Structures are given as C-alpha cells and as structure tokens.
Amino acid sequence: MFDRFILQQNRLYLNKLDINAIRIFRFAFAVTLSVLLAFGLGWPLSIILPVFTIVFLKAPAPCPSFKVSLSIIVMTMAYLLAGFMISLVFVRYPLVMLVINSLLIFLIFYRSLKSENMLATLFALIGVLVIPLMMQTSQNMAMLVMTGLIFAVTAALLLVWLAFTVFPDPDLTHSETHSEKMPELTLPVLTQQQQVNLAWQKTLMVLPVLILFFTFNLSGQLLTLIFIALLAMSPGLSEGISAGKFMIIGNTLGGLYAMMFYELLVMVPMFGFFISLTLLVSLLLAKQIFQGNAVSSALHGSAATTLFLLIGTGTMPFGGDEVDDKFYIRIFLVILATLYIVFAFALINGFRRDRD
Numbered sequence: 550m551f552d553r554f555i556l557q558q559n560r561l562y563l564n565k566l567d568i569n570a571i572r573i574f575r576f577a578f579a580v581t582l583s584v585l586l587a588f589g590l591g592w593p594l595s596i597i598l599p600v601f602t603i604v605f606l607k608a609p610a611p612c613p614s615f616k617v618s619l620s621i622i623v624m625t626m627a628y629l630l631a632g633f634m635i636s637l638v639f640v641r642y643p644l645v646m647l648v649i650n651s652l653l654i655f656l657i658f659y660r661s662l663k664s665e666n667m668l669a670t671l672f673a674l675i676g677v678l679v680i681p682l683m684m685q686t687s688q689n690m691a692m693l694v695m696t697g698l699i700f701a702v703t704a705a706l707l708l709v710w711l712a713f714t715v716f717p718d719p720d721l722t723h724s725e726t727h728s729e730k731m732p733e734l735t736l737p738v739l740t741q742q743q744q745v746n747l748a749w750q751k752t753l754m755v756l757p758v759l760i761l762f763f764t765f766n767l768s769g770q771l772l773t774l775i776f777i778a779l780l781a782m783s784p785g786l787s788e789g790i791s792a793g794k795f796m797i798i799g800n801t802l803g804g805l806y807a808m809m810f811y812e813l814l815v816m817v818p819m820f821g822f823f824i825s826l827t828l829l830v831s832l833l834l835a836k837q838i839f840q841g842n843a844v845s846s847a848l849h850g851s852a853a854t855t856l857f858l859l860i861g862t863g864t865m866p867f868g869g870d871e872v873d874d875k876f877y878i879r880i881f882l883v884i885l886a887t888l889y890i891v892f893a894f895a896l897i898n899g900f901r902r903d904r905d
Contacts, residue, residue, distance in 0.1 A: 568718060569609075569839040575716035576606050576838070577831035579708045580857070584827045586704065587861070588820070594697030596861030597775065600854055601705035604668065604779075607838055607850045612713035618706045621669040625702050628657065628673030629680065629695045636684035636691060643763060646681060651756055653677050658748035661782060662739060672702050675778045678759060679771060686768050694771075754893045755781050758886075773882045776858055780890040793891035799848040800887040803855025804880040806830070810860055811876055830856070855883060 583602040587595040605613075613621070631653065639646035654677055661670035676698050683691040739747065758777055761767070767774075783796060810830060814823060834856075837849035859879055 571716050571718060572606075572609060572839045573832060573835040575712045576603075576835035577828055578715060579606055579712035580831040580853075581824060581828045582711075583705065583708055584857070585824055586708075588823070592697055592700060593693040594701060596772075597698070597858075598701045598704055598708075599857040599861065600775075600779075601672075601701055602708050603853050603857060604671070605705055605709045606712065607853060609839060611718065612709060613706070618710070621672070621706065622699070622703055624669035625672040625676070626699055628653075629676035629698060632677040632680040633684075633691060633695050636681040637688065640684050647760065647763065650677060650681055650759070651752060654755060654759075655748050655752040658751045658781075659744060662744040662747060667782065671778065671782045672698065674782060675775050678755070678774050678778050682762055682766075682768055682771070682774065685763070685766050690768075750894065750897045751781055753897055754890065757893075758889070770882065772858060772861070773879070773886055776855075776883055777886050777890060779854060779858075780887060793895065795844070795847055796851060796891055797884075797887050799851025800855045801884055802848055803852035804859065804884055806852055806856045807859040807880060808877075810856065859883060 579602050580599055583599040587598040632650070635649050635653070636646060639649065654674065657670050657674045657677060661667055661674075676695065679698075680691050680695055683694045755777065758774070762770070762774055780796065780800075810826065813826060831853075834849050834853045837845050838853065839846070841849065859876070
C-alpha cells in the first residue's frame with residue numbers, strides 16, 4: 550500500500566516535468582545502476598551490461614512490452630546456441646567453421662533488415678562473432694561468454710523496465726508505455742534484392758576482421774570485436790561517408806571522454822567516486838542526447854556507448870603504467886575500428902555501384 554502511494558506521488562511529480570527531462574533521469578538512473586551491478590557482481594562479460602542498457606535507452610522510445618522483451622531474449626539465445634554448437638562441432642576445421650559462421654552472419658544482417666527486431670539481431674551478431682573466437686581458447690570459456698551475454702541482455706531489459714517504472718513517461722496509457730515496437734531507429738524501406746545486397750555488403754565488411762581475429766587468436770581484444778558488431782549494425786552506415794563521418798566523430802568523442810573519465814579515476818581510485826562520476830557523466834550525456842539538436846544527439850549517443858565500453862575494459866585496477874598503456878591502446882583500436890567500418894563499407898558499396 551505504501552509502495553503504491555509512493556509510486557503515485559512519483560508519477561504526479563513527473564507529470565510536471567518535460568518528457569525529455571524524464572528521459573534524462575531515466576537514462577542516468579539505469580546506466581548508473583547497470584555499472585554498479587556490473588562491477589559489483591562481476592559475472593563473465595558483465596562489463597557489457599552498461600553498453601546494452603545504453604543501446605536500449607538512448608533512443609527516445611517507449612518501454613518494450615513483455616512480448617518484445619521475451620522475443621529479444623529467445624532470439625538471442627537461439628543464435629548464441631547455434632553459434633556455440635557450430636563452433637563445438639567444427640572447432641577442429643576452422644575453414645569450415647568460418648564459412649558456416651559467414652553464412653550465419655549474413656542471415657543475421659538479412660533478418661535485421663527484414664524485421665524490427667534490431668536489438669535481438671545485434672546481440673545475436675555479437676554472440677556469433679565472439680563465441681567461435683573463445684572456442685579456440687576453450688569450450689568452458691565459450692560457454693561462460695554465451696551465458697554471460699544472455700545474462701547481460703536479460704539484466705539490461707530488467708533495468709529498462711525498472712527505469713520506466715521509476716521514471717514513467719507522463720500521462721501515457723499502458724499500451725503507449727509498453728510498445729510492441731522495438732526502441733530503435735526507423736529503417737528505410739528496401740526491396741528484397743536490396744536487403745540481400747546490403748546484407749552481403751555488411752558480411753564482406755565484417756569478414757576480414759573475423760579472419761584476422763581467428764588467424765591470430767586475438768581473444769584478448771574481445772571487446773574490440775563487440776564494438777565492431779555494434780558499428781556494423783548501425784542503421785546510418787548504409788547512408789555513406791556523409792553519415793559515416795558522424796560515427797567517426799562520435800566514437801572519437803567517446804574516446805576523449807573515456808580518457809578524462811579514466812584519469813579522474815586514477816586520481817581518486819575509490820569505487821564510490823567511480824559510481825558518483827558515472828552518475829554525473831550519464832546525466833551530462835543524456836542531456837545532450839535528449840535535449841540537444843539532432844547532430845549533438847547522434848554524436849553523444851555514439852560517444853556514450855564508446856565511453857562505457859572503454860571504461861569497462863580499463864578501470865580495474867586504477868592506474869599503473871601497464872594498465873594505462875592497455876587502456877589507451879584500446880582507445881586507439883576503437884577509433885581504428887570505426888575508421889575501418891566506415892571506409893570498408895563505403896569501398897564495398899562503391900565497388901558494387903560501379904558494377905551496376
């Protein structure tokens with residue numbers, strides 16, 4: 550009874566706020582809580598939880614319904630399990646595994662263009678890229694990564710629901726606040742042949758990176774591969790260099806923010822300060838995402854993802870020459886990955902247009 554009274558009073562107060570102000574508080578609340586859980590509990594691949602939470606909340610969209618949330622989890626589990634089983638069977642035949650994974654990656658890109666389930670296909674792509682790589686290290690490691698990804702997706706969805714409960718949109722009905730549509734950007738309408746062509750282009754773009762990681766067993770750069778998956782699924786990628794430059798600027802901005810964030814943590818290496826700084830930075834980023842102009846919103850949306858991906862890989866322990874070097878190398882790799890994805894896609898797309 551008391552809890553219901555508190556929620557009613559909270560809604561009355563929030564109804565007086567601008568909807569963008571509510572989105573700012575919701576974003577900061579969920580991201581800070583995700584960082585607290587990820588670093589407090591520390592399950593395998595827990596540091597990806599804040600990134601998944603940002604992916605859900607950086608678009609100004611309603612809360613996904615239970616049906617949509619369940620479909621995300623089920624589809625993610627299905628692709629991850631398929632990737633795990635293929636890797637398990639063909640781990641001794643890397644060329645065969647590479648061909649099958651390439652076809653699976655094409656299927657994921659194709660489905661992302663045919664349906665609104667963009668987030669589920671994003672998580673599936675991450676799993677299909679990462680799990681075979683970890684299988685080269687050990688079966689147990691691949692299993693830990695698979696379960697860690699599933700747990701992170703589920704936890705991110707629960708955090709989104711909690712954030713919408715604490716900070717609901719003002720004066721909206723249940724059907725409006727629990728949308729059957731995915732919280733993602735609207736994609737341009739493409740013919741079936743255009744969808745097939747675009748899916749193959751994205752597959753060809755990712756394939757050299759996958760071969761590189763497989764050949765040199767770069768399991769230590771796992772989050773770089775995850776970042777490449779995030780970039781490859783970006784809806785604006787198909788719009789060419791003009792849109793790609795915003796990806797480059799946004800992710801470079803995220804790298805700069807990560808440097809400042811990290812240096813502050815080195816000066817004050819305390820977990821309480823880490824969480825407080827996360828809350829402050831989340832509020833500042835959310836203000837630019839939801840109250841800035843279209844360019845600022847796009848840039849800071851990309852910057853937020855990059856920032857927390859980098860911070861997740863370089864904050865524990867704080868400082869030290871070796872840790873500092875590794876952290877700044879990761880920033881360089883993230884910026885390099887962004888440049889590769891943008892220019893590789895532009896090159897492949899230009900080559901196809903010349904043939905046509």
